[in-house]
Amino acid sequence: MKIKNSTFVISAVAKSQYPENHLPEFAFAGRSNVGKSSLINMLLGRRGLAKTSSTPGKTQLVNFYDMDGLFRFVDLPGYGFAKVSKVKKEGWGKIIDTYLNEREDLIEVFQLVDIRHKPSGEDKNMYEWIRNCGFNGIVLATKSDKLSKNQVAQQIAMIRKELKMEKDAVILPVSSTSRDGKYEVWDVINALFEANEIDVHLERQDGSDKKQVASVE
Numbered sequence: 001m002k003i004k005n006s007t008f009v010i011s012a013v014a015k016s017q018y019p020e021n022h023l024p025e026f027a028f029a030g031r032s033n034v035g036k037s038s039l040i041n042m043l044l045g046r047r048g049l050a051k052t053s054s055t056p057g058k059t060q061l062v063n064f065y066d067m068d069g070l071f072r073f074v075d076l077p078g079y080g081f082a083k084v085s086k087v088k089k090e091g092w093g094k095i096i097d098t099y100l101n102e103r104e105d106l107i108e109v110f111q112l113v114d115i116r117h118k119p120s121g122e123d124k125n126m127y128e129w130i131r132n133c134g135f136n137g138i139v140l141a142t143k144s145d146k147l148s149k150n151q152v153a154q155q156i157a158m159i160r161k162e163l164k165m166e167k168d169a170v171i172l173p174v175s176s177t178s179r180d181g182k183y184e185v186w187d188v189i190n191a192l193f194e195a196n197e198i199d200v201h202l203e204r205q206d207g208s209d210k211k212q213v214a215s216v217e
Contacts, residue, residue, distance in 0.1 A: 002203050003067050006044045011061035015098055019064055024071040024198055025105045026189060029096070029126055030112030032078030035142045038176035039112065040065065040073055043185060050075055062099055070200050074099070074106075079122050100133045108135055108192050110185075115141035115155045115173055119162045127163045137169055138188060144173035144180050 012018050028036045037050035049065060050073075063075040076096050100109065109130045113123050131137045141159055144152050152173050160171055170188060174181030186202055193200045 001068075001201065003044065005066075005068055006046060006049055006073075007066050008049060009064040009066050009072070011063050013061060013095060015102055018062075018099075018103065019066075019072070022105055023066070023069070024107045024193070024196070024200070025064075025074050025103065026071070026107055026192070027074040027076055027099070027109045028112060029076045029109055029130065030078065030142075031114070031120070031123065034078070034112045034114055035176055036075050036078065036112055039140065039142065039174060040075060042174075042176040042179055043073075043182060060095075062095060071198075072105075079126065097129075100129070100135075106135075107196055107198075108138060109133075110138050110140050112140045112142050113159060113163075115144050115152065115159070116146055119159055124163060127165075137163075137165065139163065139165065139169070139171040140181070140185065141171060141173045143175060143177075145175035145178040 009019055010017060028040065030036050040050040041047055044065075044067075050063065060077050062077065065073040065075070067073065076099065079093075079096075100106070111123075111127055111130055113119050119127075127137055127139070139159065141152075141156060147155065156171055156173060159165075160169070165171065172181045172184050172188070174185065190201055
């Protein structure tokens, strides 16, 4: 199947505001300027579905997006913006913690990091947080179009080491500009559906019949 309708559902602060109908959810976490909204738009082929902000640190809510009434993408509050107050940072942390630990519909969390830079202390903490919550810790290294293929390979190895990722943990270079990694991310999502025995399978939107390249258990 192919996604026909992707729509914004709600921006939530509290658990009581989460969508009540139970659908599988895939969350995206990362620094406030790493490009989560742009990535979601790229994956869905939509320019303005997930709203991007010119002001880092502005996204303070858990944003839910519906895919044909079958599953949802969830954009978590960005972290790591230095000009945000300590109180506000702690508030965002509580919002993320509530969602990660109390959302029964959550299947997996994708953590975004900037491929050009060494993961920050907050990136490392976020990765450990995701893993401690029982998720695989799938990493999407954004802005891969800014580097050569050799540089991409070197940076992927560095990020894997810095985050102390397990040997078989999934990390994919992606770019919202060039759409690199788009179909590989969908392959992972299909693998997650299969691993969780969810009867959803998404076709490759480029017309390719290439088999899934990543397995997730």
